[in-house]
Amino acid sequence: MIGLEHYLVSSALLFAAGLFAVLTRRNAVAILMGIELMLNAANINFVAFTKFVSPELVRGHIAALIVIALAACEAAVGLALVISAYRHLETVQVDEINLMKW
Amino acid sequence: MAEAVAFYGLTAVALGASLMVVLSRNMVHAAVSLIPVLLAIAGYYVLLGAEFLAAIQILIYAGAITVLILFVILLTEGATGLRVRPRNEQVPLGAITCLVLAALLIAVLTRTPWPQTRSSLPEYNPGAVGESFLTAYVLPFEAMSLLIVACLVGAIVVARREE
Numbered sequence: 001m002i003g004l005e006h007y008l009v010s011s012a013l014l015f016a017a018g019l020f021a022v023l024t025r026r027n028a029v030a031i032l033m034g035i036e037l038m039l040n041a042a043n044i045n046f047v048a049f050t051k052f053v054s055p056e057l058v059r060g061h062i063a064a065l066i067v068i069a070l071a072a073c074e075a076a077v078g079l080a081l082v083i084s085a086y087r088h089l090e091t092v093q094v095d096e097i098n099l100m101k102w
Numbered sequence: 103m104a105e106a107v108a109f110y111g112l113t114a115v116a117l118g119a120s121l122m123v124v125l126s127r128n129m130v131h132a133a134v135s136l137i138p139v140l141l142a143i144a145g146y147y148v149l150l151g152a153e154f155l156a157a158i159q160i161l162i163y164a165g166a167i168t169v170l171i172l173f174v175i176l177l178t179e180g181a182t183g184l185r186v187r188p189r190n191e192q193v194p195l196g197a198i199t200c201l202v203l204a205a206l207l208i209a210v211l212t213r214t215p216w217p218q219t220r221s222s223l224p225e226y227n228p229g230a231v232g233e234s235f236l237t238a239y240v241l242p243f244e245a246m247s248l249l250i251v252a253c254l255v256g257a258i259v260v261a262r263r264e265e
Binding site for chain 1: 105106109113116117120121123124129132133136139140143146147149150151152154155158159162163166167170171173174175177178186187188189190192193195196197199200201203204207208211212216217218219221222223224227230231234235239242246249250253254256257258260261263
């Protein structure tokens, strides 16, 4: 029998994998992929809690849909920033982009 | 029984492919392995009775966002990133942080007594979601529309080539 805890553990592991990408990758696009993984882990939790804790009002589905819309926006703007940075600095490695570091 | 098989299969795909996303040296491989992760999560949504969300996940995440990511990888330097160092010098520290965080989260999440109910999801949940979006959650819904317009304009302005 698969219960709430199974989903929570799986999403915790996905979240940790995403965080590892954000902390250690140098390529800005890879960091964005890590962020997508973390957002998805949070979404699994929303949907699992909806099913097992308070299913009547589907509140978690609504939260998850809002997160998906935010993730799409974040990806669009983030990738536009990556392209713009690449055009001006000719690199997408985040530790080489240090114009604003004094 | 079938549910357990499906769950463990999806978990294996999701975790295996997410390790590929995180560890692969080749950026294109990393971006393509994002697709099985997102599809496995859509499978989770089906198991959890959220079919509408599963469809949206496949359309927007597995379809649109991964294609966008692949485009940007191919438009930026050296495309695959094989010639550059893929990771910074924080790997040991980052690995420790992530392992500790995962262990803590799992310990907390499995020991908390969650208040579980016997009631079930509404019969037709796209209907329930749509109804809530137009009644109780109309304000977040409108805010989301505004945000999408703003980020559409923002993305075009930022990515446009200057004259």
